[in-house]
Amino acid sequence: MSLKNDFLSGLIKENPVLVLMIGLCPTLAVSSTAVNGFGMGIAASFVLICSNLVIAMVRKYTPDQIRIPIFIIIISTFVTITDYVMQAYYPALYKQLGVFVPLIVVNCIILGRAEAFAYKNRVWSSTLDGFGMGLGFTLVITVIGAIREIIGNGTIFGKAIFSQGFQPAKIMILPPGGFITIGVLMAFLHYFQNKVNPR
Amino acid sequence: MDSTSLFGILIASLLINNILLIRFIALCSFFGVSNQMETSIGMGLAVIFVMMMASAVSWLIYYFLLVPFDLVYLRTASFILTIAGLVQLEEMYLKKYVPRLYRAMGIYLPLITTNCAVLAVAFLNIDYNYNFRQSLVYTFGVSAGYTLAIILFAGIRERMALAPVPKALQGYPIAFFTASLMSLAFLGFKGLFGL
Numbered sequence: 001m002s003l004k005n006d007f008l009s010g011l012i013k014e015n016p017v018l019v020l021m022i023g024l025c026p027t028l029a030v031s032s033t034a035v036n037g038f039g040m041g042i043a044a045s046f047v048l049i050c051s052n053l054v055i056a057m058v059r060k061y062t063p064d065q066i067r068i069p070i071f072i073i074i075i076s077t078f079v080t081i082t083d084y085v086m087q088a089y090y091p092a093l094y095k096q097l098g099v100f101v102p103l104i105v106v107n108c109i110i111l112g113r114a115e116a117f118a119y120k121n122r123v124w125s126s127t128l129d130g131f132g133m134g135l136g137f138t139l140v141i142t143v144i145g146a147i148r149e150i151i152g153n154g155t156i157f158g159k160a161i162f163s164q165g166f167q168p169a170k171i172m173i174l175p176p177g178g179f180i181t182i183g184v185l186m187a188f189l190h191y192f193q194n195k196v197n198p199r
Numbered sequence: 200m201d202s203t204s205l206f207g208i209l210i211a212s213l214l215i216n217n218i219l220l221i222r223f224i225a226l227c228s229f230f231g232v233s234n235q236m237e238t239s240i241g242m243g244l245a246v247i248f249v250m251m252m253a254s255a256v257s258w259l260i261y262y263f264l265l266v267p268f269d270l271v272y273l274r275t276a277s278f279i280l281t282i283a284g285l286v287q288l289e290e291m292y293l294k295k296y297v298p299r300l301y302r303a304m305g306i307y308l309p310l311i312t313t314n315c316a317v318l319a320v321a322f323l324n325i326d327y328n329y330n331f332r333q334s335l336v337y338t339f340g341v342s343a344g345y346t347l348a349i350i351l352f353a354g355i356r357e358r359m360a361l362a363p364v365p366k367a368l369q370g371y372p373i374a375f376f377t378a379s380l381m382s383l384a385f386l387g388f389k390g391l392f393g394l
Contacts, residue, residue, distance in 0.1 A: 022227065025315055029223035069283065076276040083275065099322050102275045106315040108227055175221050176382040183375030191367035 006125045007132040016133055017140045017182075018189055022108040026100050027141050028178040034157050037145025038138065039093045043086065043101065045134025047078045048110050049127060055118040056126035062119075071114045072105070079105045109137060144181050148172045205336045208329075212340030215389055218316055219348040220382040225316035229349060230374060239353035243346030247339070249289065249311045250320055253282045254338040257321040258331060278321050286311055316345060352381065 017027050026044065031037040054074050062070055083101050086094045094101065104110065113133055118126040146156055152172030154162045171177050218224050232242050257278045265271050290308045293301040311317060320341050324334040355377055364373050 024226040024230070025223055028226065069280065072279055072283065073276060076279055080272060080275050084272070099319055099326060102322055103224075103315050103319055105275055105279055106318050171383075174386060175223065176379040176386065178223065179375045179379030179382055183372045183379065186375065187367045187372040190369070190372065194366060 003125055003128055006121075007128045009129075009132060014133075015136045015140065016109045016112075017137060018186060022112055023137060024182075026103070026107060027137075027144065028175075028182060030097055030100055031141050031145040031148060031178060031181075032173045033149045033153070033155075034142055034146040036093070036096050037141040037143075039090070040097055040100065041134070041138025041141045043082050043097075044104050044107060044109070045130070045138055047075065047082055047104050047107075048113060048134045048137075049130035050078045051075045051110060052113060052118040052126040052130035053123060055114050056121060056123040059119050067119065068111075068115075071111060071119075075110055075114070076105045109133060140185075144178070144185070147181050148177050152177055205333065208333055208337050209340040210391065212337050213344040213347070214385065215391060217344045217348055217385050217388075218319070218341050219345055220378065220385045222319075224319045225314050225345065228314050229352065229378075230371065233349055233353045233356055233374075236350070236353045236357060239349045240346075243342075243349050245308055245311060246314065246316065246345050247342040249282075249286060249308070250317050250338055250342040251335070252289065253285055253317050254320050254324055254334060255331075256285060257281050258324055258334050261325055274322075274325070278318060282317055282321070316341070348381070348385075352378065355381075 016023050023044075026040055030040045051071070051074050055071060058070075058074075079102060082104065086097075086101060113129060117129050121129070150156055150161065151169050152174075154160060154166045154168040169177075172181070212218075216222055219226065219229050228242060232238050260277060260281060261274060265274055265277065270277075286308055290301075293308075320338050324337060327337070329337055356374065359373060359377065368376075
């Protein structure tokens with residue numbers, strides 16, 4: 001039962017982007033299309049799951065004072081792997097994401113989960129926590145990418161969905177559109193939370 | 200205007216590609232510490248200071264250590280460790296020798312280790328193939344752009360704290376809308392020099 005909780009909490013209740021407000025930079029920067037968002041989500045999830053797994057494994061041998069540098073080295077190892085695999089097999093996506101691939105290393109979600117969860121919990125639940133958080137992140141970033149792509153370009157995952165008459169609002173795939181989209185999403189979330197349990 | 204001249208680099212990094220509003224780097228601190236004018240000024244100054252040191256040191260490490268020994272694949276790990284170590288060192292130095300400056304920006308220094316802008320600039324200097332002088336100018340432009348944007352944003356947010364905002368929009372959502380309008384304004388610089 002608690003394993004299931006570890007998995008589900010990252011998905012909705014403690015969704016990293018919309019609720020915990022961390023990992024904003026990649027969420028906004030690469031979500032101009034659904035494909036980019038999805039790619040970034042998968043890459044970050046891979047790093048998150050692997051680093052959670054390894055950190056939970058070595059937590060008993062890690063001296064408390066130097067745990068942060070150790071976390072960073074573990075995380076940056078997996079980021080380097082992701083960086084090189086992406087460069088080799090998905091060069092087009094890699095070019096689109098650019099500097100944000102190496103920047104996964106300072107993504108607050110990953111270091112945050114290492115410190116708050118993997119360092120205190122068993123291997124199995126840490127891995128599931130990584131899965132849940134990664135999935136929550138991927139979901140949000142893909143949805144934001146899809147919204148921006150539909151309104152700003154009239155396509156989804158690269159396929160046109162409107163007839164000829166549709167005028168795409170270019171602003172949505174430009175930087176301001178990212179801020180607007182996440183602002184609207186968050187306002188909706190607040191609205192429904194207020195409705196469910198009014199303070 | 201030549202986009203590789205030093206002045207061109209400065210203007211491009213300060214306004215046209217503003218790191219917060221156009222490139223979306225370091226947003227966590229942008230929304231996190233911009234509640235008050237004073238803290239934003241402190242954070243901005245600390246970022247200028249750390250970023251200049253960090254990008255100079257990581258440029259030297261990349262071209263004099265990693266490239267000659269064929270260790271380029273270690274750049275992610277070595278840059279982040281360099282920055283973390285440097286921030287620690289600067290904190291100790293300031294505490295001992297420049298206590299006034301330390302009091303002004305002391306608490307923001309550890310926060311900067313996780314500020315992705317510092318690492319991003321170190322990478323971008325390498326990606327753009329800048330030489331040492333160009334990379335210093337670029338770094339100064341980026342960090343000054345960060346300070347400019349966060350101070351402007353803090354000014355707006357201080358006013359907004361008094362404004363009657365619809366309940367669902369209170370807090371972060373309205374801040375995002377404000378940032379969006381600022382970003383729109385900064386897009387206007389794109390026409391400058393045709394860079």
